Amino acid sequence: MKKVKVYITLRESVLDPQGQAVKDSLHNMEYKNVQDVRIGKFIELELDDTADIDTQIKEMCEKLLANTVIENYRYEIEEGVMQ
Amino acid sequence: MKTAVIVFPGSNCDSDMFYAIKDGLGEDVSYVWHTETTLDDYDAIMIPGGFSYGDYLRSGAIARFSNIMPAVVKAAKAGKPILGVCNGFQVLLEAGLLPGAMLRNKELKFICQTTPLVVENNNTIFTKEYEDNEVIQVPIAHGEGNYFCDGRTLQQLEENNQVVFKYHSKNPNGSVADIAGIINEQGNVLGMMPHPERAVDDILGNKDGLRLFQSILKHWRESHAAVTS
Incomplete structure (x- = not known):
């Protein structure tokens, strides 16, 4: 069993209106030193071991989990806890 | 002309689309559930608005990964008219x-x-019944209609006249180059955020959307006549 953590973020070239709104709110809360806020997604997968897990996860990310027109992704593979 | 309106769990403009074809155009139309796998019997495919799968x-x-989608891709390659409105546009982009x-x-x-x-391009199978640069009134209803593409793609879209509709005077959602609707290079797949199916009847206060469906029908009749004669 493997646990995979997938982080999806908007590409640098894409404006993030949600992040902007949160940044404005943090500024209103007097956290004036906040320069930028970018909001992304965090996805946790638990899957059975396969020979080529990297290829499989990349495929999942490119096909479904991320839209590479607007998003980047990275992931970490951890040993899963036995149930 | 036989038209399919594809229905996903969470589609909510499917009835409006059905009504636009059936009563607006007076043509044959059927709902096609997303678990179906063929669209061979249909001449035109509509992907309606809504929140398919809750926008998850x-x-x-x-x-985009539902069972019907390979048939949509096949119909697109065969040159059949495919219209995606709002969530339908989003599905076409994801696909x-x-x-x-x-x-x-x-x-x-x-x-x-x-x-x-x-109307930025009235020389398409979807817009022949509009004047070039005509300003029309069509309802929008979306939270995620801010169209984005990179600079190179935008240049290609503009060079090939693939931008079919732009927002006039005020861009409501921040889309690149005020884009409201684009067509594929082959000219048979149109995606647009505004809802022409909600503007097909005087009783709705607006008929500007009807001519889009009339354009599709006119094109079908012309190409059909060419085949049979």
């Missing part, structure tokens, strides 16, 4: 049948209002 992950991302992607509206609000559009 991204709008259109899960619908790669049109370039680009959708972002949240710039102001983060869901916007529901009649919006003026400019």
Whole structure:
């Protein structure tokens, strides 16, 4: 069993209106030193071991989990806890 | 002309689309559930608006992998007219049948209002019944209609006249180059955020959308006559 953590973020070239709104709110809360806020997604997968897990996860990310027109992704593979 | 309206769990403009074809055009139309696998019997395919699969992950991302989609791709390759409205547009983008992607509206609000559009290209099978650069009134209703593509794609879209509709005077959602609707290079797949199916009847206060469906029908009749004669 493997646990995979997938982080999806908007590409640098894409404006993030949600992040902007949160940044404005943090500024209103007097956290004036906040320069930028970018909001992304965090996805946790638990899957059975396969020979080529990297290829499989990349495929999942490119096909479904991320839209590479607007998003980047990275992931970490951890040993899963036995149930 | 036989038209299919594809229905996903969470589609909610399917009845409006059905009504536009059946009563607006007076043509044969059927609902096709997303579990079906063929569209061979249909001449035109409509992907309606709504919130397919609750917009989970991204709008259109899960619908794009439903059983009916290979048939939509096949119909696109065969040159059949395919219209995706609102969530239907998002599905076409996720499926790669049109370039680009959708972002949240710039102001983060869901916007529901009649919006003026400019017909940027009236030389398509969807827009022949409009004048070039005509300004029409069509309702929008979306929270995620902020069309995005990279600079190179935008240049290609503009060079090939693939931008069919632009927002007029005020861009409601922050889309690149005020884009409201684009067509594929072959000219048979149109995606647009505004809802022409909600503007097909005087009783709705607006008939500007009807000519889009009339254009599709006219094209079908012309090509059909060419085949049979």
